[in-house]
Amino acid sequence: MMETIFSNFALIIGTTLMYSTPLIYTSLGGVLAENSGVINIGLEGMMIIGAFAGATLGYFVGNPWIAFIGAGVAGGIYGLLHAVACVSFGANQVVSGIAINFLGIGVALFLSRMFFEGATMTKSIPLDFKMPRPLNGVFPDGSFLNIILDNQYATVYVALIFVLLIWFFLYKTKYGLRLRSVGEHPTAADTLGINVIRIRYFAVIMSGVMAGFGGAAMSLAIVSNFRPTLISGHGFIALAAMIFGKWKPQGALLACLLFGGSQGLAVFLGQFNFEISSQLISMLPYVITIVVLIGFVGKSAAPAADGIPYEKEHKY
Amino acid sequence: MGYKDKAKSLTKVIEMKNITKKFGNFVANDSVNLDVFKGKVHALLGENGAGKSTLMNILYGLYSPTSGEILINGKKVDITNPNIAIEHGIGMVHQHFMLIKPFTVAQNIILGREPTSKFSVLNMKKAIKDVKEISERYGLYVDPNAKIEDISVSMQQRVEILKALYRGAEILILDEPTAVLTPQEIVELIQIIKNLTKEGKSIILISHKLKEIIAAADFCLIIRRGKHIDTVVVSETDEKGLASKMVGREVIFNVPKEDKKAGDEIFSIKDLVVKDNRGIVAVDNLNLSVKKGEILGLAGIDGNGQTELLEAITGLRKVESGEIKINGEDITNNTPFQIINKKISHIPEDRQKRGLILDFDISENMILENYHNYPFAKRGVLQYNNIKKYAKELINKFDVRPREESKLTGTLSGGNQQKVIIAREVTNDPDLLIAAQPTRGLDVGAIEFVHQSLIEQRNNDKAVFLISFELDEVMNVSDRIAVIYEGKIVGIVNAKEAKIEELGLMMAGGGSK
């Protein structure tokens, strides 16, 4: 009896980690962009580009790591578009982000049809070329750790490392300090000789890279191809997780785990022949989020200059 | 001995020659010349919007001049960004502090010049040590670990000065440094300025306050509407001389006002407690009353509970305890809608945030509190003919320019925006008119208009409650003056008998009841 409880618990943790991973990458991307003062509602589109690039490279190149990095690069290049609009041309950042989302799905499917003989679904990556599972078979069968970690793809661990890295970058290095200062008070940063434009470009491009990783974590690990509905709303959930996590990497991690966790719970409960419909269980993560947000006391802590285009010579 | 003779014997550190700056068609600076000398204080005098800050932003590399040149220590320089200004030893303390609120004092000071160990990792230990060192050297006390949002305004100002000194500034630009300080803190600041010049630093002091310029500066450049008017030796002139040059005509320092006996008490506040956004008590058992036909002025330094008091009266903030009454009716914790209907009008302290909807045109703004009433609306449908007619009347009566009721208020000048608000609020015929910072950022002509409007209300036997950080304004306009300090009224005096020293002491918390 105890054993089954334990192994069930482990199973839930395992699925939680799996489902959280793409969200973690992507919401870290959101953390970077928004801490520098650029709202990134285009995370969804950037994720789609990453998922497509990852699946395509994975299929043609056959090396998951090259595919993963390629997805990041593709996401970054795509992020550059948002950066040009928001940083150089003072775009309405929300509108630009919406455009990025439309373009993302359009470009990905357009290219998919070009590369895969008119199909909107990329060809499956052979099992050998998928993301490796580093801890596969390390722990004895059926042990607690085995159930959690046996099937976890490398992307899961990389995501956790990124949380640490980005936390360290933002709060312990001088460039992190500068990035945050630009998001809080760009004029102040400018008067100290900090290059607001360059930092915002960097942050937005990096947010594209992270969202690209997030997409690839989906198409290279959780499944093994790209299809039109693969990323449907994950980018928005990651955005919500970032806000929920108060614009901090550690907060975003927890929020993503909450989403992944309730999804994991839904999958777990779905195995049993409950009276409850699986559709109702699938609702759970979203209901929980609203409930938590409602009970959440304290003001949101968005960077003070988030969403405001920076113009050097505006008259004040 | 004139300016030119005096200047000959001194070392020039900065020369700004024929500086012109245009924003589109607007000329902010028109061939302005400025020389700054080593170890001297050079004041920059002009009204709001005269172009003082623009000139300094050019010197600091935030704006690039349309034409003209800058020499530092005799060499021509091209200051295209603040980094270059900093390299040339220029530091600037902006009027609106350039501080990052959630960061600590030390983080703010080192930002952009951070001490690091390997891999760009911040070395906060060294940062704190460095900050302590310079703060002791110049006698500018700060707490390096405190967050900016938790420290006082005068400490924030010291942080700003330290930021410049940390970067090795030899020339310090202080933009309206006294606007946020108590009279006592101003004395301290002038002492700091003297210490700095003793160490060989040069200071550019931007101000529109004549007294401080007389007290602190050696030379003074006067600009009006972007134009270079004159440079004078401060010790050879007086307040009147400076003022007439600044405004371009004789200035009346006192507002003409007939004596008038106040009537019955119409508005009263008893034991009022209000909390600020952080949940800390900001208005602390405050008591106050205003009579018919008088102007009660509230003097005090920014941040002593004025905003919270104002918001509590007008229904914009929750009252924790206590009682607010008008005409004998309790209005505590009523909604703004109910309070407006009890005949209280309010000229808000931030006209762009509270007072106007900048994307609405003048006519729509004129009916902000009355849009739902006849003749402006009939059965829920707006009657634009009536609205326009009404707006035209007010525009003419209060001389709003341009005289077009369909102009968006966002395109009006600050003075005309304020006229729209005053027209609306006064025409509502209130029993109590609350005016908060009604002249902030306005030029002299507009200020006179505002003051006359307030006095007219009083002469019509209405009650007026004036809240202002400008002590001169409170003293000139009010009949009685109440002083607020840390959310409490620390003294009430008759305006005629008030002395600036006494008020200043009370504003700093040193007064007696």
Place this chain on the structure above:
Amino acid sequence: MKLKFKEIRKALYIFATEKTIGFTLIAIFLGLVIGAIFLAIAGFNPFQAYGIILRGIFSKPSYISYTIIRATPLILTGLSIAFAFKTGLFNIGAEGQYIIGSVVATAAGYFLHLPLFIHIPVVIISAVVAAGIWGGLAGYFKAKFGVHEVISTIMLNWIALYFQNFLIYTEGFQKPGGETSYSIQPTANMTILKAWKGSVAGREWLLQHPFWKDLLRTPMNWGFLIAILMAVLVWFILNKTALGYRLRAVGFNKFAAEYGGINVNKNLIISMFIAGGLAGLAGALQVVGVSHKVTLIAAMEGYGFDGIAVALIANSSAMGCILAGLLFGALKYGGAKIQPFMRAPSEVISIVIGSIVFFISIPKLIKLILTKKIKKGGTK
């Protein structure tokens, strides 16, 4: 020649000042150019492709009818989002409100048995009210708990989606053997001449009249007229009524609105209720006019998200939503035809729409191109 070019550019510059129709038209033109570039790089003739799209929209009465049918829900979700924009809210939740509207319409259409002229209004009104409440919920969460409407509406979208799927698997509602609901009663059906089209007399008459046969092949219905009516209503409410004054005041500057005695929280909820109702109407009209039932949905169908683009292209003007909705509907319907005819990816339409929205987000760029002030970088 060169001088002439300069003059044209100057004229265009005046034409394209921010937030005018001229500016929008230039953005649309540039969007089509970007789509053409994609097609050309992929080896397709863009003129041929746009030709097929144009013919696919206009060359037959049924095509025009389909375009209008496609555009109808987009006009309404666009109006929903534009309305919320005007009051300072970003309604990402039109998607979920649409779902609630269509589910409730199906339920009311199937379970209720009412006479013809009562049934349709009852179905539509109950769907609008339900979706309005769904939208108002997000307004309530914002007003009461400070939950940002972007997050709450994203969550509500997913909850709505799973709620529809849950109902479809519910006995009594699910059509046995299918992943779809029962169809609504004939009395709730708003498709024009639906019964007659299937009758013997109808079929015979249509055989004689090919124009009408082609036109009535489509599920033509009154939805489009209702959408136009709604656009007029939205325009009237926003610009001519005291309620609209309140809502716009809150949208432009909630602090000033509050100062002026307007209850900001109440108006947030009203605004989201109306926005939700409009999106719900889109779903209801789709059910009574076109689909007559709801089916299992695996992912978001996108009516709400497309509505965001419609509202943005329309610059949140109610009348603009009609035109932008028609444009979007036409591109989607006509664009699908380049796939079978020339094997060119029809997704180019998403690229065109995305590019249009992108150009709309950066008026500065268009101005820059037109004034040719491209000197150093772009940062002014």
